[in-house]
Amino acid sequence: MSTDPSLHFDCIVIGSGNAGSCAALSAKDEGCTRVLIVDKCPAEWVGGNGYFTAGAHRTVHDGLHDLLPIVSNVSPTSDLAQKIDMDPYSAEEFTEDIMRLSKGRSDQSLVKALVNGSREAIQWLHDRVKMPFVFSFHRQAYLVEGRQKFWGGMVLATEDGGKGVIAAHQKTLKEAGVEVWFETPAVELLADSQGAITGVVVRRNGELVRLHAPAVVLASGGYEASRDLRAQHLGEEWSRAKVRGTPFNTGDGIALARAVHARTTGDFEGCHSTCWDYDAPSDQGDRNLSNQYTKSGYTLGLMLNANGHRFVDEGEDFRNYTYAKFGKEILKQPGGYAWQVWDATAAPWLRKEEYGDGIVKKVTAATLDDLADLLSEDGLHDKGQFIATVRLYNDAVKAFALANPSVKWDPSVRDGLSTDPSLPIPKSNWALPITTPPFLAVKVTCGITFTFGGLAIDPSTAGVLSEVTGKPIRGLFCTGELVGGLFYGNYPGGSGLTTGAVFGRKAGKEAAKIVVEGKNERT
Template sequence: MPTTSSSCVYDCIVVGSGNAGSCAALSAKDSGCARVLIVDKCSPDWVGGNGYFTAGAHRTVHDGLHDLLPIVCNVEAGSNLASKIDMDPYTAADFTNDILRLGDGRSDPALVRTVVENSRETIQWLHDRVNMSFTFSFNRQAYLVDGRQKFWGGMVLSTEEGGKGVIAAHQAALKEAGIEVWFDTPVTELITEEAVILASGGYEASRALRGKYLGSEWEQAKVRGTPHNTGDGMTLAQAVGARLTGDFTGCHSTCWDFDAPDDTGDRQLSNQYTKSGYTLGIMINADGMRFVDEGEDFRNYTYAKFGKEVLKQPGGFAWQVWDSRTTPWLRKEEYSDDVVRKVWADSVEELAEKLAADGLWNTTQFLNTMKSYNDAVAAFSQESASTKWDPAVKDGLSTQSSAKQLLLPKSNWALPISSPPFLAVKITCGITFTFGGLAIDPETAGVLLDKTGKSIPGLFCTGELVGGLFYGNYPGGSGLTAGAVFGRKAGIEAGKVGQ
């Protein structure tokens, strides 16, 4: 039985105080574990792992507006607001296809199926058991178009206060359930005579492991969340023969504020350092060149991979650029004056001069890129005058026409950047979590032995530490959902260990 001293014996010990670990602990308590303990090497001020730094987004299968109205707290059924919401159902096939297509078909089908098929039930459990305050994510996943709130990208749920609200709800539920939480308590060795659940995150906060697995350039990436996710769970599990699996060259990385701290997230601003407004403009590197198709897909299908592309650029940074047409559409929590340093200019030439003082190496190429982009947008507009800009759909408004085509297109939402004032924001790469991790049984969340492929008795895993689910990219909102799904399963199985 997991033991911490001669006088303290527990039925289940969970390593990690984040969303996944908290779900596991509550599930274990409800499944017959009389004494459950959470341990975390962080101080109480850092409770919550990376879940604290999220926007609280939860992706789930649902049948449309009527299905989710009963669990949200910011829209009432039958209200005027509810009557103005456009929300398509999000099916199991949609969710499955999104994970598989973004991972180029490499994701473990059994893991994907488990997350997808259990997503809606788990969201309900979070609402009922954890008292999670879900909201419709108007600020992140909907645009007000023609008087209607149009949701896009398959993901509609968030939480009050984002990740901070997620962890606050968990802490209250843990306290009510009588589950102890010990901070400043690193785990040095695993004894799996009964139930241990690993939920200690990936290795994204370790420069050394980022360099080892992702490449030396990743040592310079900024850490978006907790500084305590340094791969401890992998080390502990490998010591008892666990199998590693998944994408050890991949991670969730996003466009991040250049001026954010290097090796840790900010507990106050947390997710506000994200800079996801690139679909409304363009991104240009220090050589004055664009380097991604900013309109390739909806933001929540590209933001987790575009940070990697920024890191590849000269100096590991770039700028996002807009004009007066689109700056009003930027999310205030990410782009308000008290969050980000802004560069304003009344002409493109003035903008180039100002950016030259901030690291732009080639102002001539910058001006050429802006002109080529605007010329391509104008040519498309002349040829396809009926195509209208609509940020809530893939509108097909692009830079590609029979008269002019860019080598690197902008496939949707391509408006000219020609109306002053112009705005630029400097960005870099922020790493969120790593994709490689431990191999688990999808049905039990049991950690698998490397030699035999069988489950290690009494050892379970959930959260970012699970390998094989995401490859290269992921659909936004899937991480919290997956952590809760496998956390619940791990807790249920932990309840069976001592029986």
């Protein structure tokens, strides 16, 4: 072992995103004297995928009074506070949402650990990290009859989105004395004869360097930025999906762990993907616009493919329960793209941060025929079918309305305003006719966020499990998007950052235990 003290640490975290930052700070607070974060990205790419999020955090809570003390955009005594409708979100509801969207496949012990640890993790982020939490009026509430009505179980975001998340982490890590080395990829995990982790080999300034530590936390994300691994695990068509976030998540953590016989688990054929701006960069996110390339207004209108057909039930559920899977459906369409379409009634409800001027290319027209003509210049193959699809939808909306005159449109609830059962693909909620000019269309494609397959962990410690013994590998932990077995096929929006915080805190705490035990043994 090297005697150079500069190469010895109590805990090394691989990954500078939200999950890794939570692990590093937790380790530092729980007794680790020297904590290091390494990341292969340059400093200007700090933050992993967390930087590209909207800052949404899903958590169990008891309603408005429970969360008012931790947000900065509503005072408990303000008039605004009296005009907010926010139902409590129970552990049972959070659990049911995950299990429902995964069709019962999620590891129940992982789900329980996430759900039961969510509110405490949120409080810790507020108290320790000074996370700039706000109520997500801009994404999770609608102003209906003078009241802000939250929907979909998720109510918290952060000021300045993911940029605010990472800025808060970086400030707190610096104050805590956590070291961060950029442009330092981890290339190998070190272990002793018993299989316990003893450190990491990294490449620094072009040379291989052996770093020593009794605890290592893997927080380097999935493999979504690797075209080859996407094609291998998800299918060849995924090589053309656009990368929403960091270009540095290329499966390194999985490869490192497999080399020390870690067990992999979960949905390696599944991922979080979403409706994404067709004109966004292909292989990496834009650190200025970041999450603004998301196009989540489909619940207010329709989505049609290049042949002029609808292919999903846009009103199946709230946006934050469907957006993580609809990107996949777009990728399956001819050419891997589609159009979102609205009329003048619904268009004003679109979020400006996603559909504002200068954010997205908009196509507008006074008639559906004119709109179809314009789209034909940009990849619409069947103008006649496009028009026929919209008109058939309008007829089904009218038929339902005539049969159900008491059902009213309300975007803040699953309003049941549907289409006539004769429509091949229904729109189950928020089915407004597309009849009032001007008409608006936006071209979208599939943006991949993170992959669901990953490493098997002990839910109580975040320790990585051995494929040989089935027990945790001593000194090796995992958090964030690298955790396997939690999400399958789909996930509830806002769960990702919370997952990183919950299991990051567990990993850091357990890493510190190993360090403290080692010090006690030596004394």
